Amino acid sequence: MEGNVIEIRNLTKKFGDFTAVDNISFDVWKGEIFGFLGANGAGKTTAMRILCGLSRPTSGGGTVSGYDINTEQEKIKRHIGYMSQKFSLYPDLTVRENIRLFGGIYGLRDREIREKTDAMLGMLEMMSEKDKFAGALPLGWKQKLAFSIALIHEPEIIFLDEPTGGVDPETRRRFWEMIYDTAEKGVTVFVTTHYMDEAEYCDRVSVMVDGKIAAMNSPSGLKSEYHAGNMDEVFRIIAGRAAREE
Amino acid sequence: MWKYLLEKEFKQFFRDPGLPRMALMFPVLMMLVFPFAVSMEIRNINLVVADGSRSEESARLIEKCTASGYFRLVAQCDSPDEAMRLMDDNKADAIITIGPDFAEEVETGSGFPVGIKVNTVNGTRGSIGAQYLSSCIRMYLQDRNPSRDVPATPAAEISEKYYFNANMDYKLFMIPALIVIGITMITAFLPSLNIVSEKETGTIEQINVTPVSKSAFIICKMIPYWAIAFFVLTACLLIAWAVFGYACRGRLLWLYVYTTLDIIVMAGLGLLISNYSSNAQQAMFVIWFFAVIFMLMSGIFTPIASMPEWAQAITYFNPMRYYADAMRAVYLKGSTPADIWYDAAGLVAIGAVMVGWAIASYRKTAV
Numbered sequence: 001m002e003g004n005v006i007e008i009r010n011l012t013k014k015f016g017d018f019t020a021v022d023n024i025s026f027d028v029w030k031g032e033i034f035g036f037l038g039a040n041g042a043g044k045t046t047a048m049r050i051l052c053g054l055s056r057p058t059s060g061g062g063t064v065s066g067y068d069i070n071t072e073q074e075k076i077k078r079h080i081g082y083m084s085q086k087f088s089l090y091p092d093l094t095v096r097e098n099i100r101l102f103g104g105i106y107g108l109r110d111r112e113i114r115e116k117t118d119a120m121l122g123m124l125e126m127m128s129e130k131d132k133f134a135g136a137l138p139l140g141w142k143q144k145l146a147f148s149i150a151l152i153h154e155p156e157i158i159f160l161d162e163p164t165g166g167v168d169p170e171t172r173r174r175f176w177e178m179i180y181d182t183a184e185k186g187v188t189v190f191v192t193t194h195y196m197d198e199a200e201y202c203d204r205v206s207v208m209v210d211g212k213i214a215a216m217n218s219p220s221g222l223k224s225e226y227h228a229g230n231m232d233e234v235f236r237i238i239a240g241r242a243a244r245e246e
Numbered sequence: 247m248w249k250y251l252l253e254k255e256f257k258q259f260f261r262d263p264g265l266p267r268m269a270l271m272f273p274v275l276m277m278l279v280f281p282f283a284v285s286m287e288i289r290n291i292n293l294v295v296a297d298g299s300r301s302e303e304s305a306r307l308i309e310k311c312t313a314s315g316y317f318r319l320v321a322q323c324d325s326p327d328e329a330m331r332l333m334d335d336n337k338a339d340a341i342i343t344i345g346p347d348f349a350e351e352v353e354t355g356s357g358f359p360v361g362i363k364v365n366t367v368n369g370t371r372g373s374i375g376a377q378y379l380s381s382c383i384r385m386y387l388q389d390r391n392p393s394r395d396v397p398a399t400p401a402a403e404i405s406e407k408y409y410f411n412a413n414m415d416y417k418l419f420m421i422p423a424l425i426v427i428g429i430t431m432i433t434a435f436l437p438s439l440n441i442v443s444e445k446e447t448g449t450i451e452q453i454n455v456t457p458v459s460k461s462a463f464i465i466c467k468m469i470p471y472w473a474i475a476f477f478v479l480t481a482c483l484l485i486a487w488a489v490f491g492y493a494c495r496g497r498l499l500w501l502y503v504y505t506t507l508d509i510i511v512m513a514g515l516g517l518l519i520s521n522y523s524s525n526a527q528q529a530m531f532v533i534w535f536f537a538v539i540f541m542l543m544s545g546i547f548t549p550i551a552s553m554p555e556w557a558q559a560i561t562y563f564n565p566m567r568y569y570a571d572a573m574r575a576v577y578l579k580g581s582t583p584a585d586i587w588y589d590a591a592g593l594v595a596i597g598a599v600m601v602g603w604a605i606a607s608y609r610k611t612a613v
Contacts, residue, residue, distance in 0.1 A: 077455055077457045078457045080455070082452070088449050088452035089449070092257075092261050097257065100253075101253070101254050103250075104247060105251070105453075
């Protein structure tokens with residue numbers, strides 16, 4: 001598995017009669033930004049939850065960070081970061097307390113937490129907000145803070161589930177700058193998104209349709225494959241074949 | 247890891263706009279207000295007298311009844327029909343009818359023309375009213391004829407002595423029971439609502455992708471409520487002592503031991519509820535369901551022994567039954583675990599099932 005941080009083979013997830021994820025296989029390379037696209041209900045969140053150890057596959061298997069997704073979920077959790085579309089820091093704790101909590105959960109010492117807190121707040125330019133309740137921050141700041149906290153234990157892979165949902169274009173651009181910086185440090189970024197301009201920023205994208213991976217390539221590769229001018233057109237061509245209703 | 251999680255839970259608890267105040271108000275209300283509100287003593291029974299005799303003797307009988315303090319004389323009628331009409335209008339709870347020949351018959355000892363009618367729309371009020379009336383009549387007969395054997399007087403005199411709560415003080419009886427209800431609310435229902443609210447905001451998902459073990463997360467969630475439960479228990483005992491002068495007859499230690507057992511059962515129940523509820527509305531409904539069954543089937547308000555057998559069977563599955571029985575036994579009688587081992591056994595058995603089931607059904611990784 002030279003260079004692969006995620007290897008998935010024949011992964012299937014069924015909920016009763018409904019097959020949310022239908023026999024997908026793919027690899028994610030170390031240090032790349034991997035875009036995971038698909039319409040609502042295509043099965044991308046389900047697949048991502050399995051990779052994070054939040055859900056068990058019905059059949060098939062694979063590894064994340066070298067650990068088995070069927071049996072070693074708790075080990076996987078030590079080596080990944082996760083940030084979901086829903087703001088999931090504690091709104092009734094302050095910025096600093098949230099950082100301290102998650103640092104502590106990942107086994108950092110008090111001194112390390114203090115150093116990381118200062119560095120993080122400095123980078124985010126949120127030093128003056130450190131004693132504000134996280135719930136009182138504007139959405140864009142919340143997202144950036146949540147992203148930074150998901151990286152506090154220096155994971156090998158970070159999973160971002162629609163990280164820029166609902167924020168303005170300027171904040172989105174800055175958020176992507178943070179993603180680039182992170183990838184440059186060798187962290188693999190696994191990101192789901194609805195914004196096709198964001199798909200252009202990824203090194204490689206896969207498009208899920210009806211629980212299957214319908215296409216996977218670099219954005220430029222996909223554009224030439226489907227004779228499309230941009231990712232938006234690519235997505236419409238591929239997702240337009242969906243049989244499944246939302 | 248534990249340190250940070252505990253820190254979070256305590257901070258969140260004290261930042262909550264309502265919870266800390268509630269923890270303080272709860273023991274005060276429970277001890278100073280509820281004992282009076284839940285009193286089952288029946289007073290102010292509306293009495294109507296249909297006195298056909300209008301004699302000195304009948305006046306003495308009526309006086310005996312009204313002097314007891316349990317009755318309020320609403321009206322004196324001439325005919326039983328008129329009295330009955332008052333009862334139909336819900337103005338009378340009890341009627342005592344005295345026959346026209348009352349004075350003569352009592353004098354000669356040939357009879358005792360007195361009748362009692364009670365309104366049993368409210369069953370308790372009615373039956374207790376009838377009991378009070380007949381004991382008043384008995385007292386009248388005794389006063390009148392201390393030596394002679396009077397008809398309608400029981401041949402054997404019953405003397406009552408109440409053990410453990412000598413003055414039949416209902417408040418004293420209810421204090422351990424109210425503590426039981428309070429502790430159950432705090433240790434079962436508040437943490438389950440807390441966990442469900444983390445489900446609703448999505449923060450539990452963020453915790454689930456971290457290496458935090460499920461047991462650590464849940465135990466850290468419950469510890470603040472356990473601390474509050476012991477605080478409430480201590481505060482209640484202190485208030486009962488300072489305000490009413492009640493003290494626990496048994497060793498205080500046993501109250502705390504049984505409370506600990508109950509807390510473990512309730513922790514399991516609270517976790518179970520949160521596992522099977524995905525939002526606060528669902529959780530609240532399940533909580534109400536359990537709270538009502540627990541209280542009504544626990545013997546706190548109505549004695550278990552007077553329930554039908556099938557209902558008594560249900561109470562064996564009610565942890566509050568054991569906890570309430572133990573708390574009353576220790577507080578009122580001074581029992582030790584050797585006397586009430588069965589309460590501990592019941593709590594441990596139910597606790598083992600609840601906690602085991604709760605842990606089995608709580609998953610960080612969904613199926």
